[in-house]
Amino acid sequence: MINYVSTRGMEGSFSAAEAIVKGIADDKGLFVPTKIPALSVSFDELAKMTYQQVAKLVIGSFFSDFTSEEIDYCVDNAYDEKFEVPEIAKITKAGGANFLELYHGKTAAFKDMALSILPYLMTTSMKKLGVDKKVCILTATSGDTGKAALEGFAGVENTEIIVFYPKDGVSEVQRRQMVTQEGKNVHVYAIEGNFDDAQTGVKKLFTDNALKEELASKGYVFSSANSINIGRLIPQVAYYVYAYSRLVAAGDIEASDTINITVPTGNFGNILAAYYAMKMGIPVSKFICASNENKVLTDFFASGKYDIKRDFVLTNSPSMDILISSNLERLLYHLSSADELRKLMESLDSKGEYKVSDSIKAGLDCFYAGFADMDLTCDTIGKLYNKEGYLVDTHTAVAYAVCEQYKNETGDEKANVIASTASPYKFPRSVASSIGLNPEGMSDFECVEKLKEFTGVRVPKAIDGLESREVKHDKVFAKDKMLDAVEDALCL
Ligand SMILES: *Cc1c(COP(=O)(O)O)cnc(C)c1O
Numbered sequence: 001m002i003n004y005v006s007t008r009g010m011e012g013s014f015s016a017a018e019a020i021v022k023g024i025a026d027d028k029g030l031f032v033p034t035k036i037p038a039l040s041v042s043f044d045e046l047a048k049m050t051y052q053q054v055a056k057l058v059i060g061s062f063f064s065d066f067t068s069e070e071i072d073y074c075v076d077n078a079y080d081e082k083f084e085v086p087e088i089a090k091i092t093k094a095g096g097a098n099f100l101e102l103y104h105g106k107t108a109a110f111k112d113m114a115l116s117i118l119p120y121l122m123t124t125s126m127k128k129l130g131v132d133k134k135v136c137i138l139t140a141t142s143g144d145t146g147k148a149a150l151e152g153f154a155g156v157e158n159t160e161i162i163v164f165y166p167k168d169g170v171s172e173v174q175r176r177q178m179v180t181q182e183g184k185n186v187h188v189y190a191i192e193g194n195f196d197d198a199q200t201g202v203k204k205l206f207t208d209n210a211l212k213e214e215l216a217s218k219g220y221v222f223s224s225a226n227s228i229n230i231g232r233l234i235p236q237v238a239y240y241v242y243a244y245s246r247l248v249a250a251g252d253i254e255a256s257d258t259i260n261i262t263v264p265t266g267n268f269g270n271i272l273a274a275y276y277a278m279k280m281g282i283p284v285s286k287f288i289c290a291s292n293e294n295k296v297l298t299d300f301f302a303s304g305k306y307d308i309k310r311d312f313v314l315t316n317s318p319s320m321d322i323l324i325s326s327n328l329e330r331l332l333y334h335l336s337s338a339d340e341l342r343k344l345m346e347s348l349d350s351k352g353e354y355k356v357s358d359s360i361k362a363g364l365d366c367f368y369a370g371f372a373d374m375d376l377t378c379d380t381i382g383k384l385y386n387k388e389g390y391l392v393d394t395h396t397a398v399a400y401a402v403c404e405q406y407k408n409e410t411g412d413e414k415a416n417v418i419a420s421t422a423s424p425y426k427f428p429r430s431v432a433s434s435i436g437l438n439p440e441g442m443s444d445f446e447c448v449e450k451l452k453e454f455t456g457v458r459v460p461k462a463i464d465g466l467e468s469r470e471v472k473h474d475k476v477f478a479k480d481k482m483l484d485a486v487e488d489a490l491c492l
Contacts, residue, residue, distance in 0.1 A: 002064045004031040004230060007329050008345065009338030016063035017125035020231040023224050029338075031230045032330050036279035037061035039241070043255035046245035051088035052079050054245065055117075055238040058280070062234045063121075070124050078117035078235075082106050084460060089113070089239045091246050091417075094390035095383075097262075097403060098252070099420040100243045103393075106151040107177065108423035108462040109144045109319070110270065113239060114232040115152035121231040122223065123158055136220045136490065137161040138205055140198035143174040144319055144422075146188075147181070149225040154183030160220070162187045162489045164198040167476060172444045173426065173463065180469040187489035188472075193479035201482040211483065214492060227269045228326050236273035237280065243417050244282045253415050260412065262288035263419045264399040265297060266320040268327035270419055275331065278366075285414055289369040290402035292317045292377070297325060301369035304361045306344075307353040316374050316430040317394040319422070324348075332356065335363035368410075372401035380404075381424075381434035391457050393422040394430050425451065425463045 004019035005012075008029030014022070019031040039046070040061065046054065052075050060071040079088050084104045092099045105112025122135055137159065139149050146163040153161040165178060167190040178188050191198045205211060206222055215222065225232070240261065247253045261284055263271035271289055278284040291298050293313040300306045308323040315321055333341050340357065347354040356364075372380065380397040384390050392400065399418050406412065424431045428447035432439045437454060439447045445467045452459050477485045486492070 002037060002062060003034045005034055005338075006030070007032055007333040007338060008342045015065040016230070017065055017128045020121055020125045020229060021129060021131070021223065023226065023229045030228050030326070030330055030333075032333055033062060033230075036276055037064070039281040043245065043248050046241065047249035047255070049245065051238075051242055052076065054242045055079060055235065058238040058241055058277075059117075059234055061280075062237070065128070066124065070128070074117055074120035074124055077120050082116065083112075087246075089242060091243060091250075092390065092420075094388040095400065096407075097400060097416050097418045098243070098247065099390070099392070099396065099418050100239065101420045102239060103421065103423045103426075104460070105148075106462060107144070107147045108426050108460040109148060110419070110421040111144055111148035112151065114227075114235045115145075115148040115225060117152075117235045118225060118229065118231050119153045119156040119159055121235075123156060125231075126158070131221070133216075133219050133221045134158045134160065135223050136215065137223055137225050138164075138202050138486075139225050140164045140195065140202040141170075141178075142166070142195040142318070143170045144426075145225070145227070147174065147177045150178065150181045150183070150186050150188065152225070154181065154186050156185070160185045160187070160490060161225075162189070162486060164189050164191050164202060164482060164485070166190075166195045166198050167192055169195050173428070173448075173466065176466050176469070177462065179471050179473045180466065181472065187485075189482075189485045189489075190476040191479050191482065192476060197479040198482075201479055205482060205486060208483070211486065215490070218490070218492065220490065227267050233269055233273055233327070233330075234276075236270060237276045240274045240277035240417070241280065241282055244277070247415055247417075256283055258283040258285045258414055260284065260286045260288060260403075260406075260414050260416045261419070262290055262399045262403040262406075262416060264290045264317065264320055264395040264421055266322045266325065268297070268325035268331070270421070272327045272330055274419075285366070286406070286412070287367045288399075288403055288406050288416075289367055290399040291369070291371040292320050292398050293371065293373050294321050294323060295371035296323050297328075298369045298371045300328075301364060301367050304364075305353060305355045306348065308348070309352045316377060316427070317398050319395060320398065332360060335360045368406050370402040370405045372398045376401050378430065378434040381431055382436065385435045385455070391424045391431065391435070391451075391455055392420060393424045394427050395422055396420040397434075423460050423463070424457065425459055
C-alpha cells in the first residue's frame with residue numbers, strides 16, 4: 001500500500017483518495033508518496049502496451065487504494081477519442097530529438113493530460129470515502145489551466161466548475177476558448193482585475209466559512225484543480241514511461257539504454273513527473289530543466305540558492321512566467337526531510353530566498369538547467385521550421401534550445417525526449433513572426449489562418465473555428481464581488 005504524507009511533516013498518512021480530495025495538506029505542505037513503486041513489467045512488455053495500459057499500470061501502482069476497476073474507469077474515460085491522435089501522446093523526431101507531443105487533447109496544451117483524468121479520480125475518491133457530496137471546483141486562471149479544467153470537468157456528474165479569469169489578462173484565443181465552453185455544470189466569469197486579484201479572490205472563497213457552511217447545506221464541497229494536487233501529478237508520470245517504451249518499440253534504443261529528458265518548466269510538475277518515472281525504473285541520465293527569462297530554477301541548480309527577489313518578466317512563453325515553482329518542494333522533500341524542508345519554506349516566505357544543504361545539492365546532480373531568452377526562442381522556432389519542417393510553440397522551443405546548449409556543452413548524444421507542451425496554434429502570433437510571417441495588424445485568429453496556409457500544419461479542433469462559436473459566458477464581476485459569482489453559478 002502506498003500512502004501519502006505532507007512534505008512539511010504534519011502527523012498522519014493518507015490514502016491516495018484522501019490526498020486527492022484534500023488537495024493540499026492542512027500544514028500547507030504537498031502530499032508525497034511514502035515510496036515510489038517499481039515498474040512491475042519488463043521494458044519489452046511495456047513496448048507492446050497501449051497508452052491506456054501504461055497509464056493503468058503507472059497510476060494503479062501509485063494509487064494502490066483504488067481497485068483495478070476504479071483505475072480502468074478513470075483511465076478509459078480520460079484517454080479516449082477526445083484526443084486527436086490514437087496514441088494519446090505522440091513522438092515526432094526532428095532536429096536530433098524526440099518530441100513527445102503532449103498537446104493533442106481538448107485544449108491543445110499538455111495540461112489536458114492530467115486534467116482529463118482528475119475529475120474521474122476526484123469523483124471516484126469521493127465515492128470511495130463515502131462522501132456523499134458534489135464537488136465544486138474553483139479555479140483562477142491566467143489562461144491555459146482554466147480551459148483545460150473546464151474541458152476536464154464539463155459533463156462529469158456530481159461536479160460543478162467555476163473559472164475566474166482576469167478580464168484583460170488573457171489572450172484572445174484563450175478568452176474565446178473559455179467563454180464558448182459548453183456544458184451544464186460549467187461557469188466562467190471575467191474579473192475586473194489582474195490574475196493576482198482573481199487568485200487572491202479564490203483563496204478568500206476557499207477560506208470563507210459562512211460560504212462553506214451554506215455550500216455544505218446544499219450538498220457541496222469545494223476543491224481545486226490546482227497543479228499541486230497529487231491527482232494531477234501522478235497521471236503525468238505515465239507519459240514518460242510510455243515515451244521510453246515507444247523508443248524501445250521503434251528500435252531507437254535497446255531496452256535498458258539510458259535517455260535524457262528535457263522539460264520546459266514552470267511550476268516544476270511536469271519535470272517532477274519525469275523524475276518519478278526514473279524512480280519507478282525508467283533509465284534516465286539527465287533531467288534538463290528549461291526556463292525562459294524568469295530563470296529562478298537555472299540559478300537555483302547552479303548555486304543551490306532559490307531566490308525570488310527579482311523582476312517578473314512577461315515573455316512569449318507565458319505558461320512558464322513563474323517565480324515560485326511549487327512542485328520543487330516535493331523534490332527537495334525526497335532529498336532531505338520534512339524538518340529541513342519546513343525551514344527552507346519558512347525562509348522563502350520571510351526572506352524570499354533559501355539555500356539548500358550540500359547533501360540536497362548532491363541529490364540534484366541528475367539535473368541540468370538552462371534558459372532561453374525571447375530572441376533565442378524565436379530563432380529556435382525559425383530554425384526548426386526552416387531546416388526540419390517541424391513547427392513548435394514557444395514553450396517547446398525554449399526546451400529545444402536548452403537541450404542543444406546541453407549537448408554542445410557536454411557532447412552527450414544520448415536519445416533525448418523533449419516534452420512538447422503546446423500546439424504552435426496556441427501562440428499563433430509569436431510562432432508566425434518567428435517563421436518570418438509578419439503578424440502586425442492581424443488578430444490572433446488571422447495569425448492562425450496565415451500559419452495554416454503557410455505551413456499546412458493541421459489546426460487542432462480546440463482552435464479551429466473558435467472565432468465563430470457561440471459565446472455562452474459573458475458575465476463580468478468586480479474583484480470584490482466574486483462571492484456573488486459563486487452564488488450566481490450555484491443558484492444559492
Ligand atoms: C503549464 C505549462 C508549462 C509548465 O509546466 P509545469 O508543470 O508547471 O512545470 C509549460 N508549457 C506549457 C504550454 C504549459 O501550459
